[in-house]
Amino acid sequence: MRDLTQGSIPRLLAGMAGFIGFGLVVQTMYLVVDLYFVAQLGGQAVAGVATGGSVLLFVMALSQAVSVGALSLISRAIGGKDAAEAQTVFEQAMSMALTAAVATLLIGYLAGGRFMAVLSADDATRMAAHAYLLASLPSLALMFPTAALGSVLRASGIVAAPMLLQSATVFLNIALAPVLIAGWGTNHPLGTAGAGLATSIATIIGTIILIVLFGRLEMTLRMKVAAPRFAAWWRIAAIGLPSSGEFLLMFVISGVIYWALRRFGPDAQAGFGIGSRIMQSIFLPAMAVAFAAAPIAGQNHGAGRADRVRATFHTAVLISSGIMLALTLLCQLNPELPVLVFTRKSAVVAVASEYLRIVSWNFVAMGLVYSCSAIFQGFGNTGPAFAASASRLATFVLPTLLFARWPQATLHDLWRLSNVSIIIQALISLLSLRRAFRPRGAPRIP
Template sequence: MKDLTQGPIVRHIVSMAVPIALGMIFQTLYYLVDLYFVAHLGDAAIAGVGAAGNIMFIVMGLTQVLGVGTVALISHAVGRKDQPEANLIFNQSIVLSGVCGLITLVGGYAITHTYMAAVAADEQALAAGQTYLYWFLPGMALQFALVSMGSALRGTGIVQPTMVVQVVTVVLNIVLAPILIAGWGTGYAMGVAGAGLASTIALVAAVVTLSLYFIRLEKYVSFHPEQWRPRMHAWKRMLAVGLPSGGEFLLLFVFMGVIYWCIRDFGATAQAGFGIGSRVMQSIFLPVMAIAFAAGPIAGQNFGARHPERVRETFRKAVLISVVIMAILTLLAHVSPELLVGGFTDDPAVRTVAATFLAITSWNFVSQGIIFTCSSMFQGLGDTRPALISTGSRVLTFALPAIWMSSQPWFEIHHLWYLSVATVTFQAVLSWLLLRSQFKRRLATISPVAVPA
């Protein structure tokens, strides 16, 4: 356990954000490697896997429910120096991860064909996306256990083990991808099925490795089978914090689904370009997402320890760092978008769609950094409903105009990107206003205590 209630806030942010960022970078490589080899299978494969990958937002939404609730409650317990409570929450989180994994596996196989039929540009893209999901769904189900363990460690201020596990599994995925997708060394190319299988094998390795860490090395929170009987009061507390955050990702699933639906008439080339551009953009966001991921448990421990001014300082320092980084990334994405996407496709039309997407949406990078930081602070405070309201405003202000525009004869793809910039800017302002309100309400309920010398 690392005490985040003492010492310089910036030092805590940086010391946690660096390994988080490294882990996330390797985690993203794991998707980009698949994308690189899938891209050589043609536009239909890219479009199908890209559209199928959107279902990850549902899984990420459900893992957010589990992860955010776990981080918030464990960080609050750590701040209060209540180890038994932290252990109870961790073990109940493990139980919930098993339930959610089973639901994901059964539900995923049930809806795959229906979902792909609704969003795929053509029959080839539908087949590719469906095949990819069939092989990747077991890996998606395992992500709940991985998130549960990683979130418990993050709540206690420990992030290095999760990063090491991510690095090892990404290396495994990088080794497996060309073998399974392209048939290197075997002569048997599985195509998009190999992409899904490689990811699933890597996630199996990740869960086993992190479980061994908890069994052999972790002492503050650890496996206690006697605490695996479902405790509804603990589930209720985790879900109260986690459900709104999960709702955020489900709304993002709707947001992405609307885009794929609006551009489907432009064919697989447009969907492939958007798939590449959005994946690259998610990679660009990683440093600021790492800052936000670090800010949450820092704010949570200090909230639990009744240090309101340190909670406020966490936001001020985190948002300043995020804005500076995003401003630099905006310049890079706006000046050289072709450089960022060029390695993923040789098709000039696909590359143009992806580069145009990045060049225009780069104008909302700073706003996105503010949104990430505010969302993390809501998690640290233990009330994520404002973040759901903020994301809901974006979906509402984007989806309705986008659907209307797509039915007009003058509609072009870049109109969606400009609309996205406007709606993200609005969301950033709303997030900031909601956080100010939360600070006034939530921090007023805790009185400052003297900080030990």
């Protein structure tokens, strides 16, 4: 267990973010390799995996109810020197996670096909999406216990070993991708199902190793799954559910975009799928900074160090804004370059590159959103961050539903609308955080 209430904030933040960022970069390598081999199967396969992969956002959203709540409560308990509270939260978080994993498998196998039919532009895309979803369901289910274990370790300031383990499983995933997708060495290509199966195999192995190593990484908390205590579940969920809501909104927004793009055909859906994956990769540095800021803010909040919480926010904003400005410039200069790695089909390249060129103007705003959300997690008050995200229902989702029925609308209109909605979200987040600091006696954030 690492004490994050002492030492230089920039050094703590940069050190933790470096390890977290390395793990996220390796994860992105898998997405790139996976998408590369799927792209060789054609535009409908890419659209299918992108459509099936949208469920990932949904499951990730649900996992936040456990992981964010556990991180906030455990980090504050560590800062307040309350070992019994930290152990209780850990046990109940694992009970919640295992229950959610079983529910994910049941719902996914029973209802996944119907959902893919709603989102897909044609039958070929639907079949590719359904095959990918079925094969990847075990990895989606395991997202709950692995997220819970990862958040506990992050709350304790332990990030290096988990990220190295995650990186190893990702490299396994990368090695399996061409074998299962394209049939290298087996002459039995599984197509989009192979992409999902490679992810599931690597995730299962990684989860087993993480469970075995947990006791060596975190010696003050015991690995134990206790009988459910619903009062404790509610305490965890009360903090985590708003963060789940943020990710669910991302899932809704992604689903609405795919639905709105149906009239433009599978090439538009494939272009958005490639562009959005590249954009997610671009966001990784800012996400790493935010992931590191949350436990630092949590421990210092638990210790009553409001000055260090504010310093954590300022440092996170400075680092993430600088990174995002540089990445915006890259996307303005040559957005086609990363797209051409995945496809040479001109229609898909045109959609993906223009998507990146336009949405890159909101990169700095997204960095602000991530930083604000991290501090709210540290406070254990994630409602304001959810409220800011929910503003996109009014500023993006509803206009997009109208966009889909407007014959003169273009893809550029949709991407610009997304930019405006994210800038509004960032402004709401900043104003909410200013108010959140005042009751705790901290100076106003300039």
